[in-house]
Amino acid sequence: MSSGRVPIRHSLVTRLLVTSVLIAVAAIAATAWLATRTATRAISQEQGRSLGENTSVYDMLVDYAATHPDWSAVQPLIAQRAVELDRRITLMTVDRVAVIADTTPGPSLQHARPAATVDPLNLDLGLTRGTDRIDHRVVGPFRLSAADRTRLRAATDERLACLRRSGVDGTVVEQPNGRSTVVLSTADPFDLLSRCGEPLDSPTRSEQEALRSLGTLAGRCLDLDERTQRLEVLPDFSAYLIDAARDEGSDREPIRSRVDAAGEARITSCVEKSRRTLLQPHVAPAVLLFITAPGSDADQTTFTLSGANTIRIVAVTGAVLFATIIVTVLVGRRLVRPLRALTDAVDRQHAAPVGTPDEIGRLARALNDSVQRRDRAEAQRRAMVSDVAHELRTPLTNIRSWLEAAQDDLAPTDTQLLDLLHEEAVLLQHIIDDLTDLAAADAGTLRIHPEPTYVRDVLAQVVESHRGTAQVAGIVLTMQIRDDPVLPADAVRLRQIVGNLVSNAIRHTPPGGAVTVGAYHNTITVRDTGVGIAAENLPKIFDRFWRADGSRNRATGGSGLGLAITQHLVRAHGGTLTVRSAPGEGSLFTIWLPGAEVAGASGTAVSQVGGGRCLNGRHPTGEEET
Numbered sequence: 001m002s003s004g005r006v007p008i009r010h011s012l013v014t015r016l017l018v019t020s021v022l023i024a025v026a027a028i029a030a031t032a033w034l035a036t037r038t039a040t041r042a043i044s045q046e047q048g049r050s051l052g053e054n055t056s057v058y059d060m061l062v063d064y065a066a067t068h069p070d071w072s073a074v075q076p077l078i079a080q081r082a083v084e085l086d087r088r089i090t091l092m093t094v095d096r097v098a099v100i101a102d103t104t105p106g107p108s109l110q111h112a113r114p115a116a117t118v119d120p121l122n123l124d125l126g127l128t129r130g131t132d133r134i135d136h137r138v139v140g141p142f143r144l145s146a147a148d149r150t151r152l153r154a155a156t157d158e159r160l161a162c163l164r165r166s167g168v169d170g171t172v173v174e175q176p177n178g179r180s181t182v183v184l185s186t187a188d189p190f191d192l193l194s195r196c197g198e199p200l201d202s203p204t205r206s207e208q209e210a211l212r213s214l215g216t217l218a219g220r221c222l223d224l225d226e227r228t229q230r231l232e233v234l235p236d237f238s239a240y241l242i243d244a245a246r247d248e249g250s251d252r253e254p255i256r257s258r259v260d261a262a263g264e265a266r267i268t269s270c271v272e273k274s275r276r277t278l279l280q281p282h283v284a285p286a287v288l289l290f291i292t293a294p295g296s297d298a299d300q301t302t303f304t305l306s307g308a309n310t311i312r313i314v315a316v317t318g319a320v321l322f323a324t325i326i327v328t329v330l331v332g333r334r335l336v337r338p339l340r341a342l343t344d345a346v347d348r349q350h351a352a353p354v355g356t357p358d359e360i361g362r363l364a365r366a367l368n369d370s371v372q373r374r375d376r377a378e379a380q381r382r383a384m385v386s387d388v389a390h391e392l393r394t395p396l397t398n399i400r401s402w403l404e405a406a407q408d409d410l411a412p413t414d415t416q417l418l419d420l421l422h423e424e425a426v427l428l429q430h431i432i433d434d435l436t437d438l439a440a441a442d443a444g445t446l447r448i449h450p451e452p453t454y455v456r457d458v459l460a461q462v463v464e465s466h467r468g469t470a471q472v473a474g475i476v477l478t479m480q481i482r483d484d485p486v487l488p489a490d491a492v493r494l495r496q497i498v499g500n501l502v503s504n505a506i507r508h509t510p511p512g513g514a515v516t517v518g519a520y521h522n523t524i525t526v527r528d529t530g531v532g533i534a535a536e537n538l539p540k541i542f543d544r545f546w547r548a549d550g551s552r553n554r555a556t557g558g559s560g561l562g563l564a565i566t567q568h569l570v571r572a573h574g575g576t577l578t579v580r581s582a583p584g585e586g587s588l589f590t591i592w593l594p595g596a597e598v599a600g601a602s603g604t605a606v607s608q609v610g611g612g613r614c615l616n617g618r619h620p621t622g623e624e625e626t
Contacts, residue, residue, distance in 0.1 A: 016335070020328035021321070030316055053085050054115050054291055055127050061091075062128075065284035066120040066137040075101045090290040093120070100287055108291050119286035121276045134275055137176045140282035141210040142235075144178035148204035156180040162196030179235065203235055214274050215239070221270035231259060231267070241272050245521050276391060395428040437565050448490040453493075455485045455519045462498045463517055467504060474511030477502075482520040488595045489573055497569050500562040501526040501589050509586070524591040533581040541579065542567045 008014055013415045028223060061592035064074055071091060082103035091100040095116070116124050120135040144152070156172050160182050163170055170184040203211050215231040218239065224231060233239045241257035259267065337410055338353075342364055345352040349371070352364040402421055405411035440446040463479050468476035487494075498517065505515045518525040533541060542563050570577040574594050581587035 016332045017325065017328050020324055024321055024324035028320060032317075050291075053087070057081055057085070057089060057291060058116050058118065058124070058127050061118045061287075061289060062120050062123065062135055063137055065118055065287075066135045066139075068284050069282060071100045071284050071287065076290055079103050085291075086294065088290075088292045088294050090292070092288045092290065094286050094288060094495060096288065104296050106292070109292070112292070114288040114291060115291045116289045117286055118289050120283050121279060122286070134272065134279070138279050138283055139177045140211070140279040142177050142207055144204055145206040148206050149174075149178040149180075152178075152204070153180045156182055157197045166196075173590055176214070194469055201235060207235055210278065211235070214271065214278055217274035217277055218267070218270040221273060231271075233271060237271060237275065239267050241267070278444060338364075346371075366484060392428065392431060395424040395431070398424045398459050399428075431561070435561070437568070446568060446572050448493050448569075450488040450490055450573065451487045452486050453491045453494060455524065456481050458491055458494050459498060459517050459519060459524070462495055462502055465499065466502050469503070470506050470515065473506055473509070475506055476511050476514040477506070478514065478516050480516060480518040487593050488561065489593060493569050493572070497524065497566050497591065500566045501591075503528060504562055505587070505589075513586075522593050524593070526589045527586065529586040532583040532585050533579070533587055534583055538579065538581065541576075 008512055020186045024565055055080075059072070060077065064077060065071075068074075074091065078091070078101055082089045088102070088104040088106055090102045090109055090113075092098070092101060092109065117129055120138050121131065122134075123133050123135055125133065127129070153172070160170055160172055163182065163184070168184060169183050169186050172180055173183050174180050211233045214237075216226075218233065218323075219226065219229075222231065224241075229241050229243065230501075231239050232242050241259060243257060244256045293364045342352045346365075346367060351371070352367045354361050354364040354368070399421055402411060402417060402424075406413050406417060411417055430431070437446065459481065461480055463477055502515060502517060505528035507524055509528045513529040515529075516527045518527070567577050570591055570593075576592045578590050578592075579587060580590075
């Protein structure tokens, strides 16, 4: 491992610094955003309060203009209101030529932005939040006479009494022009309002002349020929066209002329324009309204950030950022110090110091465990190289000795010599194949090709192939199978697995003993009556090149690779391989493979061993198959 310094861009301190700076910037940005939002909210509240004050002043002046023909008496009104609000209220003509009224002397407002234009005949809907641009308090010629007012009030009171007798309550409201109307305070579930007298919406005598004048003006706006069509206007200023020729001198309901939506919009526009013409002499002229701070030409709610405040914000932000960088560097150096100690320990291949129970301490323990595992792996590698060299040396030495003897004419080159050389070559090939399988298993390239396989057929082939060896050794080799299990397995590898176990059992079973191969469902067993395995040796039997015979005699211990290969093959199938053994009682190897099936119906299966057909593992005579 290189002992050079870590590049700055890869340093933990750099990454920690960048992370901390980003966090600090995010925190400062969030704080600034919060402060801005807070200030904005405060300003919005102040502007809302100011808008409310402006609206109250505007409504007061509209009320005055709607009931006065000029502004001559407005000064005391705005002076009192200015004192209440601590504001300067100024009224100026629309052309900004003259100041009509002013509560406090101050700078000129010639170029200032007005708060509103006070005109009762053209209301500012943003301040009134209504829909009618003509203020309802502008009455003019539409005011009712005292007699009409008294008559309507009596009729309205009688209608309200009728409603109250039916259980519906309400109040009488008098409009600015003197008209009285009933406003219900409770629901009218039975439509009693229409039953308690006719609607009081017919023009009175005092309204008829003004409404006729309004209809005439609106008719001229619409270019109507009064001989054929006339515009009828109701007291609520809604209007419609009637056929004047057909209704002349008739008391019948006027025949209305049908108009489309565009026509209705034009009628409404002309009526509104004509109302302004009739009402103009009765209201004060339009003026500009200015509401400012005393002694100033600007609105009090204007928000500005001074240069001093800007410098202060920048200074505080820079100080916070600088403090964050200093703290991050100090913390980073303290954090990196134990990491450097771990790096030195790894470079020198020493145990890393474990001083704290935090993440660095856990890292130190992990490094120590890694070093221990590396040492064990190195020891196992060296032992394996030594074992491989030993295993390959014996057959190669034998082959070389026989060949040198033949070259020196010390041994005849006959069939016996060729058989000996062939036997040693086969043994050498066997060892090389075993090592190849183990290397493939270690590299993860050991491949199997599973397919539905009849276990009985595979076990029968293994038993038949080892029967001669068992007979020579004086061992009884039998097979016991329930039903006819079918497993998804690689048939060739499965024969190799069972064959390794059977040959191992025959090798460690004395003459007169027995080896039994069994299968049921997804389990395959190999049982022998051999010498058994001591308890302390059971964890080692699957290690490579391990043999119970310490003399490493191949005649009694084999190459020491068979069980290791067998275990890898079983794992490649997704199964498990276990062993139970005791000295003098023999051993039982059990293979479990997943995905087992049972072929045949009602537990009946057909198997073939050595060319003979059997039912359920038994001969027709009822004897157990061997």
